Amino acid sequence: MSTKAIETKCPGCGAMVRLGAGQKQAFCNYCGSPVTVEDTREFVTRNIDETDLKRAETEQLIRLKELEMQERRERKAEGRKKAMGIASVPLVVVLLIAFAIGAAEPSGSPLSDSAYTAGSVCFLILAWGWLFILMGNDKK
Known part of the structure; x- marks a missing residue:
């Protein structure tokens, strides 16, 4: 007996995410992004604060520059x-x-x-x- 599965693209990395029959939510095996599916339509839940992400990137760049200057x-x-x-x-x-x-x-x-x-x-x-x-x- 075969089970129906839904495949959808991960919004974070684009990898294919497989959801079993009756399964409404899964997590991407590659990047961990949650994917929610209702009525065979994709709904993506992203809980990433873009400001915090940019701030972290900027702080990392600043730290790298400081290390370069110290060297x-x-x-x-x-x-x-x-x-x-x-x-x-x-x-x-x-x-x-x-x-x-x-x-x-x-x-x-x-x-x-x-x-x-x-x-x-x-x-x-x-x-x-x-x-x-x-x-x-x-x-x-």
Whole structure:
């Protein structure tokens, strides 16, 4: 004995929904949308607030943009650290040579004073650069 079944399209995804004989309501197996049938005509029940759906989509897009911007800031900071690390090598070499010359020369000589000045300038540049990077002073 065969039973009569009604097939109708799901309003949510377009998949075919099968209702058994005498069955007035079913749920789509793919998207879960409820489908109600009366007198072989389709009646669709949708309880989706379009405003809430749009709000959720917008919030998701905003969050994705925030994550993208955060990733960009982190890459910039890494680039600055790498650049400062590379720039630090010659500055440290100059600083060490300057202090070595300053220590080797007699105190008060023009070369000694110039060497100490050059070493101090290198030290200040290094300190300022690393403090800037370590403090995370990056503009958004």
